[in-house]
Amino acid sequence: MKNLYNLTIIILILFTSCDNTGDKPVLFPAGKGLFILNEGNFMAGNGSVSFYSEETGKIYNDLFSSENNRPLGDVPTCMAADGNRGFIIVNNSGTLEVVNLRTMESLKTMTGLVSPRQMVIYNGKGYLSSLISDKITVIDINNGELTGSIDIGCSSEAMVVAGGKLFVANWSGGSSITVIDPLTDEIIASITTGLEPESMAADRNGMLWVLCTGGYMNEEVPRIMKINTLTLKVEAAMLFRTVTDNPSSLTINLTGDTLYYLDEGIRRMPVSSSSLPPEVFISAGGRLFYRLAASGINGRIYVTDAIDYQQKGDLLIYSSRGELIDSEKAGIIPGFMSFTQE
Numbered sequence: 001m002k003n004l005y006n007l008t009i010i011i012l013i014l015f016t017s018c019d020n021t022g023d024k025p026v027l028f029p030a031g032k033g034l035f036i037l038n039e040g041n042f043m044a045g046n047g048s049v050s051f052y053s054e055e056t057g058k059i060y061n062d063l064f065s066s067e068n069n070r071p072l073g074d075v076p077t078c079m080a081a082d083g084n085r086g087f088i089i090v091n092n093s094g095t096l097e098v099v100n101l102r103t104m105e106s107l108k109t110m111t112g113l114v115s116p117r118q119m120v121i122y123n124g125k126g127y128l129s130s131l132i133s134d135k136i137t138v139i140d141i142n143n144g145e146l147t148g149s150i151d152i153g154c155s156s157e158a159m160v161v162a163g164g165k166l167f168v169a170n171w172s173g174g175s176s177i178t179v180i181d182p183l184t185d186e187i188i189a190s191i192t193t194g195l196e197p198e199s200m201a202a203d204r205n206g207m208l209w210v211l212c213t214g215g216y217m218n219e220e221v222p223r224i225m226k227i228n229t230l231t232l233k234v235e236a237a238m239l240f241r242t243v244t245d246n247p248s249s250l251t252i253n254l255t256g257d258t259l260y261y262l263d264e265g266i267r268r269m270p271v272s273s274s275s276l277p278p279e280v281f282i283s284a285g286g287r288l289f290y291r292l293a294a295s296g297i298n299g300r301i302y303v304t305d306a307i308d309y310q311q312k313g314d315l316l317i318y319s320s321r322g323e324l325i326d327s328e329k330a331g332i333i334p335g336f337m338s339f340t341q342e
């Protein structure tokens with residue numbers, strides 16, 4: 001009888017490990033963590049979604065394909081969140097997948113987008129940048145319908161909403177930030193930057209920080225610029241060492257007071273600084289650091305290692321002191337990371 005009782009308990013536990021449909025296993029735990037978009041091999045259509053749980057300390061891979069019985073597509077590059085919905089941009093497939101963030105179930109697939117790259121959400125609207133088109137695509141996130149576009153006269157990449165304005169970087173061959181009023185979707189200014197502004201972050205003081213790579217062909221010395229989001233004036237431009245420097249992936253911590261970026265490893269800089277940090281905070285140590293996020297619990301820092309851009313890469317988790325806490329195997333070319341809103 002005791003064995004029968006134990007068997008009954010085990011069966012009950014198995015049933016309660018299923019989601020609210022009663023017949024599907026839970027693919028990843030709820031709670032604090034971050035989603036990782038694995039780009040996959042170009043033209044192979046093997047992009048995927050992973051989730052790293054800060055509570056279990058484990059990574060859960062292939063979530064989209066496991067839930068929907070189909071691949072996500074070719075090169076996912078960004079995910080924006082609104083409540084329990086996620087909006088995943090799949091660049092080379094030209095699609096936007098709307099998913100349930102708790103189950104990764106596909107709720108809708110928008111197709112026919114022109115090389116979409118990144119997305120931000122503001123006041124019920126989604127804005128999508130494009131590597132090829134001169135237009136920002138605007139969608140109604142409540143019904144997932146295209147509502148319009150904004151012609152900015154150039155391609156676009158990184159986007160940030162700060163000070164009630166939408167800032168759009170002209171990355172590929174460009175040297176400017178377009179400023180848009182999201183209430184009217186009208187262009188209100190253009191700010192000249194260094195060549196190819198690749199990533200941006202807004203701090204707690206109303207400043208927008210912009211990392212400019214200096215151009216694909218190393219045309220000029222890279223720089224980080226500080227722009228006042230109220231006056232739209234450039235307040236500082238901090239130059240790197242030489243034209244061959246290759247910085248990327250500028251981000252900011254949860255409290256908005258410390259910047260992090262990739263440059264021979266991970267460097268960090270207080271937003272009060274007037275110069276770039278001379279020392280590397282976390283050395284790459286022979287790894288190929290690819291993308292960076294710095295808003296984890298207890299100040300944790302996350303960086304992906306693309307290894308060789310062919311095999312499955314790693315997610316590395318560091319403490320606020322720069323100590324390696326964990327290393328987990330993700331998908332092929334782990335890139336964009338998005339923290340849960342819980």
